[in-house]
Amino acid sequence: VADSFNDFVVNRGQALLRFAYLLTGDRHLAEDLVQEVLARVHQRWERIERNEGAEFYVRTALVRQHISWWRRMSFRNERPVAEVPDTTDRRSAEQTLAARAEIWQLLATLPRRQRAVLVLRFYEDLPDDEIATLLGCSAINVRVLASRALARLRATLVRPTVTTNIEGTTT
Amino acid sequence: MSEIDLLLRETLQDQAEEAPGANGLLTRVQARSRRLRRRRAGLAGAGIAAAVLVASGTPAAVHLFAGSTPRGADTGGPANATASAGPSKTFASEPAPPEDRESIPPDPSYAPFPVRLGPPSYSLPGFPLVPATNTVAGLAPPVALMDGQPRLYHPPAGEGQPTIEVRFRAQKPAFDARDVAPGGEQVLVRGIDATMLVGSGGAANRYLYWLDPSGAWILVSASGVDGPTLVKYADSLRPGNIPMTAPFTFQTLPRGLELDQVGPSDMVFRTPDAPPGGSYIGRFVVMLNTDVSGEPATWPLRVDGRPASIIQQDGGRSLQVLLSEGRHLVIQVPANILISDEDLKQIAAGTTVADGVVGARG
Numbered sequence: 001v002a003d004s005f006n007d008f009v010v011n012r013g014q015a016l017l018r019f020a021y022l023l024t025g026d027r028h029l030a031e032d033l034v035q036e037v038l039a040r041v042h043q044r045w046e047r048i049e050r051n052e053g054a055e056f057y058v059r060t061a062l063v064r065q066h067i068s069w070w071r072r073m074s075f076r077n078e079r080p081v082a083e084v085p086d087t088t089d090r091r092s093a094e095q096t097l098a099a100r101a102e103i104w105q106l107l108a109t110l111p112r113r114q115r116a117v118l119v120l121r122f123y124e125d126l127p128d129d130e131i132a133t134l135l136g137c138s139a140i141n142v143r144v145l146a147s148r149a150l151a152r153l154r155a156t157l158v159r160p161t162v163t164t165n166i167e168g169t170t171t
Numbered sequence: 172m173s174e175i176d177l178l179l180r181e182t183l184q185d186q187a188e189e190a191p192g193a194n195g196l197l198t199r200v201q202a203r204s205r206r207l208r209r210r211r212a213g214l215a216g217a218g219i220a221a222a223v224l225v226a227s228g229t230p231a232a233v234h235l236f237a238g239s240t241p242r243g244a245d246t247g248g249p250a251n252a253t254a255s256a257g258p259s260k261t262f263a264s265e266p267a268p269p270e271d272r273e274s275i276p277p278d279p280s281y282a283p284f285p286v287r288l289g290p291p292s293y294s295l296p297g298f299p300l301v302p303a304t305n306t307v308a309g310l311a312p313p314v315a316l317m318d319g320q321p322r323l324y325h326p327p328a329g330e331g332q333p334t335i336e337v338r339f340r341a342q343k344p345a346f347d348a349r350d351v352a353p354g355g356e357q358v359l360v361r362g363i364d365a366t367m368l369v370g371s372g373g374a375a376n377r378y379l380y381w382l383d384p385s386g387a388w389i390l391v392s393a394s395g396v397d398g399p400t401l402v403k404y405a406d407s408l409r410p411g412n413i414p415m416t417a418p419f420t421f422q423t424l425p426r427g428l429e430l431d432q433v434g435p436s437d438m439v440f441r442t443p444d445a446p447p448g449g450s451y452i453g454r455f456v457v458m459l460n461t462d463v464s465g466e467p468a469t470w471p472l473r474v475d476g477r478p479a480s481i482i483q484q485d486g487g488r489s490l491q492v493l494l495s496e497g498r499h500l501v502i503q504v505p506a507n508i509l510i511s512d513e514d515l516k517q518i519a520a521g522t523t524v525a526d527g528v529v530g531a532r533g
Contacts, residue, residue, distance in 0.1 A: 006197055009196060009197045009200055010193075010197055013193035013196040013197065014190075014192070014193040017190045017191055017192070017193055017196070018187040018188075018190040019187075020190070021186070021187065021189065021190035021191065022183055022186060022187055022190075027189075027190070027191045030190060030191060031191050034196070035196070035199050035200050035203050036203070038196075038200040038203075038204075039200050039203035039204040039206075040204075042200065042201070042204040043204065043208065099178055100178065100181060100182040100185055100186075103178055103179060103182040104182055104186055107182075111461065118179060118183075119183060122176065122179045122180045122183055123180070123183040123184065123187065141466070144466070150175060150176075150179075153175055153179070154175055157175065157178075
């Protein structure tokens, strides 16, 4: 048991930390989240391993823990709902980086479930039905969450910035 | 795939490379697992839980500066900068293998607490220190909140604006080595030797603490404030009283629960056997949220004519009530607090959100 759990952590730990960082947007929280989930998984590793799909189990735990029902506000993450950052009509050569930084900022303003759906869809490339299983909701609900999140991003981002980023043209 | 989809995908791939490294992860997980096992064993009985409270070191009375006395005392809740080392959070939403789900106990468990409703009996303490105004540019006015005991908090006035929190601690503040830069600067605050630490990894956090002659440690945590300015702020603290304003008022509450935490958008009540502060675990929690579980249009219940639903979770259940677009009243009840759905709805119906309260994301 110890060996297989240790192997799992060693082999998959970095990927889990990446995933957790994208969920939380905070390195310390990501580390805390991964450690907490893995420590608890360790307690019943045999049963989880028997059921196969340990990684899916752990990723599900990461997501659910992060959007947990038991909210705990700490000094580090205690903040009122952030205003959407101001946007300006940038037309510089650094637009790609600026747009990505802006997207990253905007992700921090999304509710956790919406952010989780975007990470699962666009980073993990999971289909909606798997996201639904992971979140414990319906696929329709996943699509609603994604739609709302994307609508918020679209409404806030400056279109010329996006166009330049993607198509490499200057507006 | 749309432009925004592509941009989002690229952004996530880029940012994933900024994630913390996995060096030492296995060692930390193993240590945490051992602590978790010990904690579970240690919390097997309510009597042992009470011992935890005693062992945390609670002074009978703490006098601050000249004669002021804070209500309650620090019982060693998690320090702001020690999330990685602090008590583990609950794992209420942890998925379990299908055959195992029902066997997962609430963690930790407290004694069953049957609820009878009654009028609220708590009082709101104030914070016994007052900072001077205008010592920190852009700092919002302070509010008195509570986390087991009163704390002073300057919320951010806007994105990127400074924040400061002041709280008392019964013991010298301890920090996770990974959260602060090595070493520390010795400074003087009101003529007393104090230590200032800086958050690691370029974090804009600073922590300033000193042992007050009264015997209490005072910890000032700040974000977006430089060192000299933080000392100036700490120097300006004087005895006084900042009254606490709660985000909710209630017509009725479970009798016997004690007010434990007051935040900008949440109030937490604990059972007598739960240690004060630092956690939502095993607590009766009332909060205003901006995000929600499910679709309000489909919620089957009504509370005061508003859509509502009760969600069963591992470890308890929660009632959420739609107040207006983007504002949801949520009441979390752990499994050990035995309350009927009707009583829960009655509490929600008698809850009023104070003016100006901004909901938080769960």
